[in-house]
Amino acid sequence: MGLRQDVDVIVFDTFGTVVDWRGTIIRDFSAWGKKNGFELDWADFADRWRADYDPQKGRVRRGEIPWTPLDELNRQSLIKVMTQLGLSFSEQQIHYLNGVWSRLDPWADSVEGLYRLKKDFVIGPLSNGNVAMLLRMARHSNLPWDHMFSCEIYRHYKPDPETYLGVCETMRLAPERVMMCAAHNYDLSAARKCGLKTAFILRPTEYGENQTTDLEPTEDWDVVASGITGLADALHE
Amino acid sequence: MGLRQDVDVIVFDTFGTVVDWRGTIIRDFSAWGKKNGFELDWADFADRWRADYDPQKGRVRRGEIPWTPLDELNRQSLIKVMTQLGLSFSEQQIHYLNGVWSRLDPWADSVEGLYRLKKDFVIGPLSNGNVAMLLRMARHSNLPWDHMFSCEIYRHYKPDPETYLGVCETMRLAPERVMMCAAHNYDLSAARKCGLKTAFILRPTEYGENQTTDLEPTEDWDVVASGITGLADALHE
Numbered sequence: 001m002g003l004r005q006d007v008d009v010i011v012f013d014t015f016g017t018v019v020d021w022r023g024t025i026i027r028d029f030s031a032w033g034k035k036n037g038f039e040l041d042w043a044d045f046a047d048r049w050r051a052d053y054d055p056q057k058g059r060v061r062r063g064e065i066p067w068t069p070l071d072e073l074n075r076q077s078l079i080k081v082m083t084q085l086g087l088s089f090s091e092q093q094i095h096y097l098n099g100v101w102s103r104l105d106p107w108a109d110s111v112e113g114l115y116r117l118k119k120d121f122v123i124g125p126l127s128n129g130n131v132a133m134l135l136r137m138a139r140h141s142n143l144p145w146d147h148m149f150s151c152e153i154y155r156h157y158k159p160d161p162e163t164y165l166g167v168c169e170t171m172r173l174a175p176e177r178v179m180m181c182a183a184h185n186y187d188l189s190a191a192r193k194c195g196l197k198t199a200f201i202l203r204p205t206e207y208g209e210n211q212t213t214d215l216e217p218t219e220d221w222d223v224v225a226s227g228i229t230g231l232a233d234a235l236h237e
Numbered sequence: 238m239g240l241r242q243d244v245d246v247i248v249f250d251t252f253g254t255v256v257d258w259r260g261t262i263i264r265d266f267s268a269w270g271k272k273n274g275f276e277l278d279w280a281d282f283a284d285r286w287r288a289d290y291d292p293q294k295g296r297v298r299r300g301e302i303p304w305t306p307l308d309e310l311n312r313q314s315l316i317k318v319m320t321q322l323g324l325s326f327s328e329q330q331i332h333y334l335n336g337v338w339s340r341l342d343p344w345a346d347s348v349e350g351l352y353r354l355k356k357d358f359v360i361g362p363l364s365n366g367n368v369a370m371l372l373r374m375a376r377h378s379n380l381p382w383d384h385m386f387s388c389e390i391y392r393h394y395k396p397d398p399e400t401y402l403g404v405c406e407t408m409r410l411a412p413e414r415v416m417m418c419a420a421h422n423y424d425l426s427a428a429r430k431c432g433l434k435t436a437f438i439l440r441p442t443e444y445g446e447n448q449t450t451d452l453e454p455t456e457d458w459d460v461v462a463s464g465i466t467g468l469a470d471a472l473h474e
Contacts, residue, residue, distance in 0.1 A: 071409075122372060122376070130407075131384060131407050131408075132407060132408045132409050135359060135383055135384055135408075138383070139359070139383070145384075146372055146375070146376070147368060147372055147382075147384060147385050148384050152407075153390055170367075170368050170369060170389075171368075171369050171372075172308075172369050
């Protein structure tokens with residue numbers, strides 16, 4: 001394919017593409033709930049929490065509120081869900097629960113795939129997560145990133161072009177030397193508009209068994225793979 | 238000493254503290270000169286190049302020129318030295334020579350020391366080098382950084398307080414939870430004024446055999462060690 005020679009850096013969407021946020025939240029909070037006396041439908045809790053993510057990012061992207069790191073946006077959303085459901089967690093409990101974004105487990109293929117890719121490419125998350133969150137997650141889940149290309153560094157959330165172009169500027173590379181890898185078509189579409197190469201990873205259960213979005217590529221992305229090991233296979237062909 | 242429990246992140250000055258810039262430039266350029274027909278006193282060349290580093294940074298720090306990444310400042314200084322010495326390198330040769338800052342060899346203790354520290358602390362360079370330069374250096378010299386806390390991210394050169402406080406803000410940590418490690422007293426002095434902990438590494442030949450500066454600690458730094466393995470020993474006591 002020649003892509004191995006044509007690309008120097010691969011940046012990854014993280015939540016959903018590299019780590020399983022929904023599965024981890026359900027497992028982590030179920031275990032925590034048992035110990036702490038909260039019996040809840042944690043899948044519903046995770047979905048409600050996630051549902052407030054795009055609106056929160058939107059407020060930052062439209063300039064309605066100043067730049068706010070994701071762990072603070074998540075914390076505000078968590079408190080909103082807690083209030084909706086009539087729950088009352090202590091400050092310490094909120095701190096623990098919100099920290100789950102640094103405890104997210106990788107999909108089964110992620111760690112092996114990243115180690116293989118790291119041999120030939122600079123790799124890093126281009127995630128809406130802030131640097132400290134991504135760093136703790138990397139250490140928790142053994143993700144061998146070279147550098148956290150966090151949206152926090154560019155003070156813009158994806159899919160703002162400042163994020164994709166920010167990586168190119170940081171690396172002093174033309175956009176076509178950088179590849180964006182994501183399980184979400186909208187993210188790749190925005191990256192392609194900036195001139196980056198694109199890799200789509202199929203994650204059909206990110207939102208659970210009844211997922212309806214991102215079940216297939218909506219454009220002719222440069223690579224389509226069923227996991228990060230599949231991306232490594234494609235780039236090493 | 239209790240420091241192991243009191244510190245979460247250690248950031249390192251890089252040029253001189255982790256890698257031997259002067260020795261590498263002399264070795265690298267001597268080999269290159271032989272192949273390319275340039276016979277020169279490369280130690281003198283390295284010293285002249287380095288002598289323009291502080292004035293260049295100063296122009297940025299005083300706002301005389303806008304933020305400029307270090308690889309561009311270095312390139313301008315390299316051309317200045319070339320002109321002083323009546324030399325004429327091609328664009329391609331200048332590109333190769335300026336790239337030496339990404340090929341710098343670590344001191345003998347650096348890699349082992351960093352691997353040991355990484356087990357218990359988040360580690361990264363807080364270097365005037367830009368992210369791309371530090372990333373290439375890390376891959377060249379096997380430096381296991383968690384993240385590049387480059388001054389480029391904070392758009393300020395050391396010893397501006399925005400750099401040290403920037404790391405604390407990125408990590409959402411109080412300054413006393415962060416340690417600055419450097420072979421240069423001025424760097425630690427500026428970090429201490431911001432509230433960071435400090436570690437002095439003795440590098441008595443950074444500037445060659447006749448070095449006159451930084452041969453001893455000028456304040457009671459939290460740790461004083463003769464290498465990065467020594468810092469690991471001190472923190473694991």
